[in-house]
Amino acid sequence: xxxxxxxxxxxxxxxxxxxxxxxxxxxxxxxxxxxxxxxxxxxxxxxxxxxxxxxxxxxxxxxxxxxxxxxxxxxxxxxxxxxxxxxxxxxxxxxxxxxxxxxxxxxxxxxxxxxxxxxxxxxxxxxxxxxxxxxxxxxxxxxxxxxxxxxxxxxxxxxxxxxxxxxxxxxxxxxxxxxxxxxxxxxxxxxxxxxxxxxxxxxxxxxxxxxxxxxxxxxxxxxxxxxxxxxxxxxxxxxxxxxxxxxxxxxxxxxxxxxxxxxxxx
Amino acid sequence: xxxxxxxxxxxxxxxxxxxxxxxxxxxxxxxxxxxxxxxxxxxxxxxxxxxxxxxxxxxxxxxxxxxxxxxxxxxxxxxxxxxxxxxxxxxxxxxxxxxxxxxxxxxxxxxxxxxxxxxxxxxxxxxxxxxxxxxxxxxxxxxxxxxxxxxxxxxxxxxxxxxxxxxxxxxxxxxxxxxxxxxxxxxxxxxxxxxxxxxxxxxxxxxxxxxxxxxxxxxxxxxxxxxxxxxxxxxxxxxxxxxxxxxxxxxxxxxxxxxxxxxxxxxxxxxxxxxxxxxxxxxxxxxxxxxxxxxxxxxxxxxxxxxxxxxxxx
Amino acid sequence: xxxxxxxxxxxxxxxxxxxxxxxxxxxxxxxxxxxxxxxxxxxxxxxxxxxxxxxxxxxxxxxxxxxxxxxxxxxxxxxxxxxxxxxxxxxxxxxxxxxxxxxxxxxxxxxxxxxxxxxxxxxxxxxxxxxxxxxxxxxxxxxxxxxxxxxxxxxxxxxxxxxxxxxxxxxxxxxxxxxxxxxxxxxxxxxxxxxxxxxxxxxxxxxxxxxxxxxxxxxxxxxxxxxxxxxxxxxxxxxxxxxxxxxxxxxxxxxxxxxxxxxxxxxxxxxxxxxxxxxxxxxxxxxxxxxx
Numbered sequence: 027x028x029x030x031x032x033x034x035x036x037x038x039x040x041x042x043x044x045x046x047x048x049x050x051x052x053x054x055x056x057x058x059x060x061x062x063x064x065x066x067x068x069x070x071x072x073x074x075x076x077x078x079x080x081x082x083x084x085x086x087x088x089x090x091x092x093x094x095x096x097x098x099x100x101x102x103x104x105x106x107x108x109x110x111x112x113x114x115x116x117x118x119x120x121x122x123x124x125x126x127x128x129x130x131x132x133x134x135x136x137x138x139x140x141x142x143x144x145x146x147x148x149x150x151x152x153x154x155x156x157x158x159x160x161x162x163x164x165x166x167x168x169x170x171x172x173x174x175x176x177x178x179x180x181x182x183x184x185x186x187x188x189x190x191x192x193x194x195x196x197x198x199x200x201x202x203x204x205x206x207x208x209x210x211x212x213x214x215x216x217x218x219x220x221x222x223x224x225x226x227x228x229x230x231x232x233x234x235x236x237x238x239x240x241x242x243x244x245x246x247x248x249x250x251x252x253x254x255x256x257x258x259x260x261x262x263x264x265x266x267x268x269x270x271x272x273x274x275x276x277x278x279x280x281x282x283x284x285x286x287x288x289x290x291x292x
Numbered sequence: 293x294x295x296x297x298x299x300x301x302x303x304x305x306x307x308x309x310x311x312x313x314x315x316x317x318x319x320x321x322x323x324x325x326x327x328x329x330x331x332x333x334x335x336x337x338x339x340x341x342x343x344x345x346x347x348x349x350x351x352x353x354x355x356x357x358x359x360x361x362x363x364x365x366x367x368x369x370x371x372x373x374x375x376x377x378x379x380x381x382x383x384x385x386x387x388x389x390x391x392x393x394x395x396x397x398x399x400x401x402x403x404x405x406x407x408x409x410x411x412x413x414x415x416x417x418x419x420x421x422x423x424x425x426x427x428x429x430x431x432x433x434x435x436x437x438x439x440x441x442x443x444x445x446x447x448x449x450x451x452x453x454x455x456x457x458x459x460x461x462x463x464x465x466x467x468x469x470x471x472x473x474x475x476x477x478x479x480x481x482x483x484x485x486x487x488x489x490x491x492x493x494x495x496x497x498x499x500x501x502x503x504x505x506x507x508x509x510x511x512x513x514x515x516x517x518x519x520x521x522x523x524x525x526x527x528x529x530x531x532x533x534x535x536x537x538x539x540x541x542x543x544x545x546x547x548x549x550x551x552x553x554x555x556x557x558x559x560x561x562x563x564x565x566x567x568x569x570x571x572x573x574x575x576x577x578x579x580x581x582x583x584x585x586x587x588x589x590x591x592x593x594x595x596x597x598x599x600x601x602x603x604x605x606x
Numbered sequence: 607x608x609x610x611x612x613x614x615x616x617x618x619x620x621x622x623x624x625x626x627x628x629x630x631x632x633x634x635x636x637x638x639x640x641x642x643x644x645x646x647x648x649x650x651x652x653x654x655x656x657x658x659x660x661x662x663x664x665x666x667x668x669x670x671x672x673x674x675x676x677x678x679x680x681x682x683x684x685x686x687x688x689x690x691x692x693x694x695x696x697x698x699x700x701x702x703x704x705x706x707x708x709x710x711x712x713x714x715x716x717x718x719x720x721x722x723x724x725x726x727x728x729x730x731x732x733x734x735x736x737x738x739x740x741x742x743x744x745x746x747x748x749x750x751x752x753x754x755x756x757x758x759x760x761x762x763x764x765x766x767x768x769x770x771x772x773x774x775x776x777x778x779x780x781x782x783x784x785x786x787x788x789x790x791x792x793x794x795x796x797x798x799x800x801x802x803x804x805x806x807x808x809x810x811x812x813x814x815x816x817x818x819x820x821x822x823x824x825x826x827x828x829x830x831x832x833x834x835x836x837x838x839x840x841x842x843x844x845x846x847x848x849x850x851x852x853x854x855x856x857x858x859x860x861x862x863x864x865x866x867x868x869x870x871x872x873x874x875x876x877x878x879x880x881x882x883x884x885x886x887x888x889x890x891x892x893x894x895x896x897x898x
Contacts, residue, residue, distance in 0.1 A: 096787060126311045131788070138781060151790070331704040334701060430820075436650070531824055568743075580732055587728065
């Protein structure tokens, strides 16, 4: 297959509209009555990377955390609007937040491996969720998916804390992948890492999107432009613009977006 | 990348996207109830103390008028003619507490200043655990120390001192609460930001001026809280004063005589054969109620100061 | 060439002298406190070491100093530690876990926290009165080991809870978030990650609290631990004596021989406490190494 054809194929694939995995309808997040996210509506499409950008304090992390109910652990948070996941509202009364987090995984800003062995870091999630298959296989597959297997296969029983920061973050990604999540949420996963580790993780995300749906919050606009298919720009809790990444970065519809992506503020 | 095979999760049966409740997690529920019950035990304990002391004190005050109890100057509860003036016991406790405070408050603060401002990390790492060890010694040991070491030592300077005397008790209680003041105040002083010290040094202050005019005032609420806790501890202290200071209710100003504190009285009654239900037995609860209330008030003030202190620096 | 006037120079000298004197005073007071500990230990050892022999450990109390020993007291204390540990450790750790992991930060949690802080300041003798009224009288457990152990457990619970909460709070939130984001329940997170990570800290607090229970005398006097027990307790319902009670008994006798026996008893008590503290330090250092 020639390079030309390959590029066409990629473009074609992009044009095929994927079904929405998450459908946000006028979502507001309030911290003890004060809105940190205001009436956000958008769709997260399957097998695509959606980036959320915006100045710090704009509510992008808050929005991300409301997508797998991690905000439940912050006192005084209330959610308005609907977030539909496979036709179920994440905040419906019949919904079990624990189940939500099994389906929608998360990777955090700073690598946060458990102070246990590398193996157990991966195996714990599936084991508490009743996984009955071969754990060794699952660990190997998850670590391979996170491009970490070759580096750690000989020391699976060593403490995860001995890994470098970049390796730890990939371990955290592998740990989330072991649960086979429908969606993977990433909260500035590279902000604590050096440029080399960052580029490894970016490559990894590119590969992962053939199997997973990824939402990534980043303060790094170049990163958003490099890796994402769709970009949402937020400011002061409002989603100013949402669209294909090319469009957002080259011909945004809204002036604020243009000012931000061209670096005139923020 | 190799093709992924779907993982089978027997837990979330049915569609892999279901997020509905799969039923009650009974194990989790039971555990939560257990934890809650355990946390409630402390509330029940408080309630039990308060109710017990209240009920028994009410019984006591049905027989003895509060006027006599709070303002009487003779405490002779077991012999006829009996008299239930609690002032001598209160005074005994105060003598011990004041004496201990005079020793421990300045010395404790000096220790804290040395540890936080002057001592090298190496010395600190060595002295602080030693002081904590001193704080962990059972009070009965201090009682022994008072009786067999402090009092004989005092006798060489003050020949007319009694075998059981308030001074010796006050000294050992002072020694006992000193480490508590030192370690708590040290924590308070170390919480004062370094930048404050640097600012003062940059203005040309000496270490003495920095310590007394900047660091101690800034950490004062923590120091005060430690003082109050220590005083409360001295008031509630039992064995050392029982052994060292005797069993003679006494309104005397002299620290060289035998006295009786509230705690020592409680010990005396419980060692004796006072029949349960008698007025003499009920005095136990009346005195304990006073002890409880006094220490409670001191503790609450100390916590209030501490909580304000935390707001400033956290 | 003078940069400052003579008067300013004198003034500066004076301020420096003051600073030096102050520093030395503080140092002297601190070393005096440490010295006091040495004097205390020396005094106790000088009085009591001569009495420490097999006969002392293997005899019951006696009217004759030569024949007196602390067998029943030592066994009583060991019983006490065991029973207090059984009662207070699970309840204390559970309370701490509840307050840190489950109660949230609402008014109820604040109230319980305030209550525990106040309980930890209640004089031990008041706990004794509580034990006497509740366990000995109301539940009719008599003047038994179990009454004493329950009273002591109530006494040290606040200490265990406060130390436990501190240790639990030391576990980084990111660990909890990691577990929760994998679809773990609160309890699974607590059991698998929070508890193991905070365990060394909790155990240190527990051991320090237990050693406080061993040294406490006043509550046991109130409960009515007997001073003259010429038998070994066979079960939790038996009456008993304990080391501090036996020591108090000996101290309060006028004869100097009994004071020396008390000193010997104190040495035994302090050695038990020292062993427990050493255990706490050992546990802490071992787990720290494992985590690294």
